[in-house]
Amino acid sequence: MLAGPDRQNGSMNNGISAWLRCYRCWSRNLEVQVHYDAIRRVDPETAMPAEGEGVDEIQESVVQCLDCMHDQPHLTFDRDRVVPIEDRWERMIAGTPWVASCTVTVEAEQIEACSGPEAVEFLTYGSFGDPGTREFFTHVRFHKHREDQITIHLLVELYARSAEEASEVLAEAARGALEITSLAEESRPPAHASDDAH
Ligand SMILES: [Zn+2]
Numbered sequence: 784m785l786a787g788p789d790r791q792n793g794s795m796n797n798g799i800s801a802w803l804r805c806y807r808c809w810s811r812n813l814e815v816q817v818h819y820d821a822i823r824r825v826d827p828e829t830a831m832p833a834e835g836e837g838v839d840e841i842q843e844s845v846v847q848c849l850d851c852m853h854d855q856p857h858l859t860f861d862r863d864r865v866v867p868i869e870d871r872w873e874r875m876i877a878g879t880p881w882v883a884s885c886t887v888t889v890e891a892e893q894i895e896a897c898s899g900p901e902a903v904e905f906l907t908y909g910s911f912g913d914p915g916t917r918e919f920f921t922h923v924r925f926h927k928h929r930e931d932q933i934t935i936h937l938l939v940e941l942y943a944r945s946a947e948e949a950s951e952v953l954a955e956a957a958r959g960a961l962e963i964t965s966l967a968e969e970s971r972p973p974a975h976a977s978d979d980a981h
Pocket of ligand 1: 849
């Protein structure tokens with residue numbers, strides 16, 4: 784059983800190593816890309832932006848594994864450090880990949896566009912919202928219109944500790960009626976070699 788960072792009194796580092804690792808290969812060799820958005824008053828005498836005025840807002844941050852190059856959707860950057868996403872990290876670190884073949888049926892108006900260069904993105908977001916685009920590996924196979932509804936046929940890979948949990952996570956993320964036609968456990972990518980200390 785993995786210990787959460789908050790329950791690990793006096794052993795802070797053990798707590799961190801539970802979640803500060805790649806969910807796919809368990810490597811701790813990570814980097815964070817942070818994009819800031821800053822607004823500064825321009826000094827009329829020097830033409831330089833004033834310092835210390837207003838706080839730089841973090842616009843976007845992505846944690847990535849340097850060993851397998853995958854993004855880490857269970858980690859985020861908060862002020863000055865990387866933190867785990869509480870309702871996600873245990874499942875992703877302790878889980879294995881599951882591949883679901885499924886359909887999501889949504890109202891047509893939920894999909895901004897179903898053709899053109901951004902169609903796949905809109906169909907993915909329309910099916911599974913943020914998790915569909917950020918956490919899952921989502922592959923849209925095709926979609927069908929029927930009256931005011933669109934049924935999207937997808938292949939989804941997500942991490943979970945059991946078939947039940949995988950179904951729950953999919954059901955929670957689905958933005959319409961979900962039908963899972965098959966769900967199969969895949970083997971986890973091999974753990975990173977230099978990372979046996981547990
Ligand atoms: Zn990795």
